Amino acid sequence: xxxxxxxxxxxxxxxxxxxxxxxxxxxxxxxxxxxxxxxxxxxxxxxxxxxxxxxxxxxxxxxxxxxxxxxxxxxxxxxxxxxxxxxxxxxxxxxxxxxxxxxxxxxxxxxxxxxxxxxxxxxxxxxxxxxxxxxxxxxxxxxxxxxxxxxxxxxxxxxxxxxxxxxxxxxxxxxxxxxxxxxxxxxxxxxxxxxxxxxxxxxxxxxxxxxxxxxxxxxxxxxxxxxxxxxxxxxxxxxxxxxxxxxxxxxxxxxxxxxxxxxxxxxxxxxxxxxxxxxxxxxxxxxxxxxxxxxxxxxxxxxxxxxxxxxxxxxxxxxxxxxxxxxxxx
Amino acid sequence: xxxxxxxxxxxxxxxxxxxxxxxxxxxxxxxxxxxxxxxxxxxxxxxxxxxxxxxxxxxxxxxxxxxxxxxxxxxxxxxxxxxxxxxxxxxxxxxxxxxxxxxxxxxxxxxxxxxxxxxxxxxxxxxxxxxxxxxxxxxxxxxxxxxxxxxxxxxxxxxxxxxxxxxxxxxxxxxxxxxxxxxxxxxxxxxxxxxxxxxxxxxxxxxxxxxxxxxxxxxxxxxxxxxxxxxxxxxxxxxxxxxxxxxxxxxxxxxxxxxxxxxxxxxxxxxxxxxxxxxxxxxxx
Numbered sequence: 339x340x341x342x343x344x345x346x347x348x349x350x351x352x353x354x355x356x357x358x359x360x361x362x363x364x365x366x367x368x369x370x371x372x373x374x375x376x377x378x379x380x381x382x383x384x385x386x387x388x389x390x391x392x393x394x395x396x397x398x399x400x401x402x403x404x405x406x407x408x409x410x411x412x413x414x415x416x417x418x419x420x421x422x423x424x425x426x427x428x429x430x431x432x433x434x435x436x437x438x439x440x441x442x443x444x445x446x447x448x449x450x451x452x453x454x455x456x457x458x459x460x461x462x463x464x465x466x467x468x469x470x471x472x473x474x475x476x477x478x479x480x481x482x483x484x485x486x487x488x489x490x491x492x493x494x495x496x497x498x499x500x501x502x503x504x505x506x507x508x509x510x511x512x513x514x515x516x517x518x519x520x521x522x523x524x525x526x527x528x529x530x531x532x533x534x535x536x537x538x539x540x541x542x543x544x545x546x547x548x549x550x551x552x553x554x555x556x557x558x559x560x561x562x563x564x565x566x567x568x569x570x571x572x573x574x575x576x577x578x579x580x581x582x583x584x585x586x587x588x589x590x591x592x593x594x595x596x597x598x599x600x601x602x603x604x605x606x607x608x609x610x611x612x613x614x615x616x617x618x619x620x621x622x623x624x625x626x627x628x629x630x631x632x633x634x635x636x637x638x639x640x641x642x643x644x645x646x647x648x649x650x651x652x653x654x655x656x657x658x659x660x661x662x663x664x665x666x667x668x
Numbered sequence: 669x670x671x672x673x674x675x676x677x678x679x680x681x682x683x684x685x686x687x688x689x690x691x692x693x694x695x696x697x698x699x700x701x702x703x704x705x706x707x708x709x710x711x712x713x714x715x716x717x718x719x720x721x722x723x724x725x726x727x728x729x730x731x732x733x734x735x736x737x738x739x740x741x742x743x744x745x746x747x748x749x750x751x752x753x754x755x756x757x758x759x760x761x762x763x764x765x766x767x768x769x770x771x772x773x774x775x776x777x778x779x780x781x782x783x784x785x786x787x788x789x790x791x792x793x794x795x796x797x798x799x800x801x802x803x804x805x806x807x808x809x810x811x812x813x814x815x816x817x818x819x820x821x822x823x824x825x826x827x828x829x830x831x832x833x834x835x836x837x838x839x840x841x842x843x844x845x846x847x848x849x850x851x852x853x854x855x856x857x858x859x860x861x862x863x864x865x866x867x868x869x870x871x872x873x874x875x876x877x878x879x880x881x882x883x884x885x886x887x888x889x890x891x892x893x894x895x896x897x898x899x900x901x902x903x904x905x906x907x908x909x910x911x912x913x914x915x916x917x918x919x920x921x922x923x924x925x926x927x928x929x930x931x932x933x934x935x936x937x938x939x940x941x942x943x944x945x946x947x948x949x950x951x952x953x
Contacts, residue, residue, distance in 0.1 A: 378770070379774040379776040380770075382767055383770050383782055385763045385767075386764065386767040387782070389763065389823060389826060393819060394789055396804070397797045397804060398797065398800070400804060404800060404803065414803065417807075464694070468691055472691045476694055478936070479694065479698040479699050480694075481936065482702055482932060482935065482936070483698040485880075485928075485931050485935030487880075487883070487903070487928050488903075489884065489906050489907055490924040490925075490927055493906060493910075493920060494701045494702075494704065494924060496910075497705075497917055498701060500917070503717055503718075503721065505704060505723075508719075508721050540698075601793065604886045604887055607887070622795040625796065626798055626891075629798075629799045630802065635799055638799050642796035642797070645796050646793050646796050653791060656791070657787065661784075
């Protein structure tokens with residue numbers, strides 16, 4: 339998928355010679371016809387296929403099976419789980435708390451993705467207009483942020499927003515917002531929710547901004563020049579030229595961010611454990627809590643499967659974009 | 669100074685002021701948490717717990733790093749993390765190299781389907797597979813063991829490695845290998861002597877990104893290693909650090925710094941590749 343983001347830009351910029359540049363036409367770089375008949379290719383992919391079957395397909399099938407069984411702590415130890423049909427799904431979908439979690443997951447996703455897309459587009463446009471020094475500085479800062487390991491970043495954010503000695507409360511108090519003196523961010527639902535969103539946006543913008551920026555650099559400058567000669571305004575140029583040109587990449591990033599925020603688990607688990615109350619409980623957190631904390635593996639698996647089904651819509655959209663690229667290349 | 673500037677340039681400067689201000693703001697917002705982590709790690713505890721924290725520490729200390737490195741099992745968890753990630757990445761590299769070669773250089777039935785499988789595997793909902801993986805590991809007596817983690821990390825990095833390596837192999841003209849074969853090399857020998865040296869940079873970059881994915885992984889390390897505390901990895905150790913060290917934020921930040929440093933260094937070294945945008949998903953937690 340990352341290569342896809344890269345490859346997608348390539349056919350549009352024939353002048354660029356990146357390391358991954360591939361020929362698109364029928365040329366000498368296509369797989370040679372004479373070579374590779376027989377069982378060799380299959381022997382070469384066999385380990386990868388077997389690994390995927392055991393480590394990915396089997397767990398997925400197992401999850402589906404468990405979600406159709408009565409599977410609690412007893413069944414985990416004794417192993418006499420029996421099928422109960424769709425009972426777990428009925429229990430789940432009839433539970434008001436579950437729907438509350440679904441609603442919160444979508445709210446969480448919408449807020450995150452909107453902020454990420456707007457901010458990263460602005461940053462990408464800004465980087466494009468900066469001088470050489472400023473561009474290097476901003477790109478390096480983005481790369482460093484991106485490189486920050488999730489657990490380290492989560493720990494640092496807990497420290498930044500620490501109620502007593504945190505720098506954020508100190509600065510806010512100094513600025514005259516006395517109510518933030520020792521404000522316990524993680525004890526209030528909206529506060530905790532806001533910090534988790536902030537953390538995820540802070541972590542996600544660098545990738546989106548850098549990728550969008552490299553897409554922006556592939557737009558031919560002649561287009562801008564002729565538009566300016568025609569007297570088009572800045573916003574109008576963005577709408578009529580820039581955005582249509584980077585649209586494929588924009589949509590790819592958009593769907594990736596939707597998927598990634600849908601799966602945001604580590605940050606929430608480490609920072610708030612879904613709390614306070616269940617103010618930051620989104621679907622993946624809910625599934626793990628149900629399964630591993632309350633020992634209802636069946637309900638947890640059912641919740642996971644609902645998550646996968648909800649996500650598959652976005653995934654289908656993403657793959658359609660991907661495959662279009664594959665067809666151009668293969 | 670400014671009086672000597674031509675008027676047009678001065679006007680340009682003023683016009684660019686909002687842009688440059690936005691750039692400075694972006695850099696500050698990006699770097700401040702990272703800076704604050706390192707700064708706190710060097711700040712003496714009495715300054716950390718003061719009522720008016722300073723942005724630039726007045727005096728510095730290495731006490732917190734000593735506390736973090738002297739913590740129970742620090743060396744052990746470091747070794748576990750290294751062992752698991754290196755094995756997983758190496759395994760993924762070897763297996764992906766074969767598959768990538770087959771896809772890039774050979775024509776066979778099911779090639780397209782195989783790549784589709786790889787792309788789907790890349791987007792695998794790992795967060796939703798914790799429960800079955802936990803239960804399977806429990807049934808097969810693999811709970812609390814490092815090889816389990818190694819296998820999971822191998823699978824997490826494999827699709828990405830196949831995709832990137834396929835791209836790299838595609839850039840090497842097959843004629844090079846073909847002429848070596850004409851000169852009497854076997855197909856394997858031609859690949860090893862001609863294509864492999866050309867692939868080395870690609871292999872390096874790919875493995876480093878895979879390494880970071882595995883290095884940072886928390887969820888599976890947290891739920892698959894439960895009873896055998898000696899088999900924990902660094903991310904889990906760091907997340908439980910506060911429980912052990914309580915309010916010692918200096919030591920916690922020192923531990924975070926020690927944990928983040930390898931990733932930050934690797935990224936800065938690879939910045940060229942990163943900015944060309946091919947790092948994507950594998951790096952993202």
